[in-house]
Amino acid sequence: xxxxxxxxxxxxxxxxxxxxxxxxxxxxxxxxxxxxxxxxxxxxxxxxxxxxxxxxxxxxxxxxxxxxxxxxxxxxxxxxxxxxxxxxxxxxxxxxxxxxxxxxxxxxxxxxxxxxxxxxxxxxxxxxxxxxxxxxxxxxxxxxxxxxxxxxxxxxxxxxxxxxxxxxxxxxxxxxxxxxxxxxxxxxxxxxxxxxxxxxxxxxxxxxxxxxxxxxxxxxxxxxxxxxxxxxxxxxxxxxxxxxxx
Numbered sequence: 001x002x003x004x005x006x007x008x009x010x011x012x013x014x015x016x017x018x019x020x021x022x023x024x025x026x027x028x029x030x031x032x033x034x035x036x037x038x039x040x041x042x043x044x045x046x047x048x049x050x051x052x053x054x055x056x057x058x059x060x061x062x063x064x065x066x067x068x069x070x071x072x073x074x075x076x077x078x079x080x081x082x083x084x085x086x087x088x089x090x091x092x093x094x095x096x097x098x099x100x101x102x103x104x105x106x107x108x109x110x111x112x113x114x115x116x117x118x119x120x121x122x123x124x125x126x127x128x129x130x131x132x133x134x135x136x137x138x139x140x141x142x143x144x145x146x147x148x149x150x151x152x153x154x155x156x157x158x159x160x161x162x163x164x165x166x167x168x169x170x171x172x173x174x175x176x177x178x179x180x181x182x183x184x185x186x187x188x189x190x191x192x193x194x195x196x197x198x199x200x201x202x203x204x205x206x207x208x209x210x211x212x213x214x215x216x217x218x219x220x221x222x223x224x225x226x227x228x229x230x231x232x233x234x235x236x237x238x239x240x241x242x243x244x245x246x
Contacts, residue, residue, distance in 0.1 A: 021046030056124055066167065069118035080110050080234040087115070090228060091122045095194065096163055101227035103169075103203065109236025112198040114166050119196065124162045131158070133167040133224040135170040135197075139178040146177075159188035169199040170209040186222040192215065203229070210246040 010019035021043050025031045034042070076084060089095065090102060096221050102119075104112045120130045133141075145151040158164060164185075174182065189195055201209060203224060210216035 015047055016050060018043045018047040018050075020050070021079065055127065059124040059127070059129065060121070061122055062195030063120055063132055065117040065120050065130070065132045065165075067114045067117040069114045069121055071118050071122050074115065074118055075111075075237075078111070078234070078237055080106070080232045080237070081229075083230060086228065086230055090119050090230065092128060093123055093126050093128070095228060096123060096128060097193055099191055101194055101223055102230065103224070103227045104196070104198045104230045104232070105202060106200070107234075107236065108200055110232045110234060111237050112200075112232065113167050115230070116167060116196055116198050120163060120165050122194070128162040129160070130163045131161045131165065134168045135166045135182075136168060136171055138166065139174075139181060142181045143177055155184060155188065158185055159193065162193055164189065164193065164195045165198045166195060169197040170201040170206055173209050173211045174215075175211075179210060179212055179219070183215060183219050183222075186219060190222040 007019050007022060010016075010022060010140070025034075025042060074087070076082060095102065098200065104116055106112050117132060120132055123130050133215070142151060142154060145154045199206070206220060207216040210219055
């Protein structure tokens with residue numbers, strides 16, 4: 001068998017997954033009974049897996065998720081009023097395909113950001129582009145970008161991402177710059193892409209924190225009316241468990 005020339009050719013063609021599988025199969029005596037078709041099927045399967053893994057790693061790197069959260073690690077036992085059916089729907093991702101929005105609402109420490117990152121991780125697995133950012137940090141970045149002339153490019157990149165996760169919505173009242181940037185982001189994404197926000201505040205108080213009735217109406221119209229709401233309640237999950245009496 002021309003082992004090394006074949007490996008070299010696979011490498012030249014960029015078929016790294018097949019090359020590794022070829023070397024592993026060639027070194028395994030148990031594979032000698034495989035037919036040519038079975039060999040080819042195994043090589044192609046390894047190449048597909050290799051490419052999917054690389055694509056996922058790239059999407060996760062670009063997503064910048066705050067937590068290494070996955071759907072499999074979600075704690076469904078914690079007493080926080082988690083709607084399992086709604087969460088399963090959000091993880092499935094059809095709402096992203098329909099360009100709908102999502103709001104995860106609840107007190108601090110209840111796991112809003114973690115759940116948002118788990119949803120983002122699943123979207124990356126589904127070959128969707130994702131970006132996570134804290135809203136206060138994004139506003140600061142856009143203010144700097146406006147000052148040095150990068151604002152148009154930054155807004156264009158935000159408009160393209162299929163799922164934009166804005167964490168810590170309503171953490172502080174918005175000033176004029178922040179309101180303008182936020183409205184532009186949501187206007188570009190409305191009906192085109194999906195936005196997920198997390199907030200400690202109930203939706204009824206979002207109008208107040210935007211701090212301008214005209215902007216508030218415009219912003220919430222583009223965000224809330226087609227948003228799925230995952231509302232949580234209960235004690236912070238960050239608090240250490242109370243030790244039991246001896």
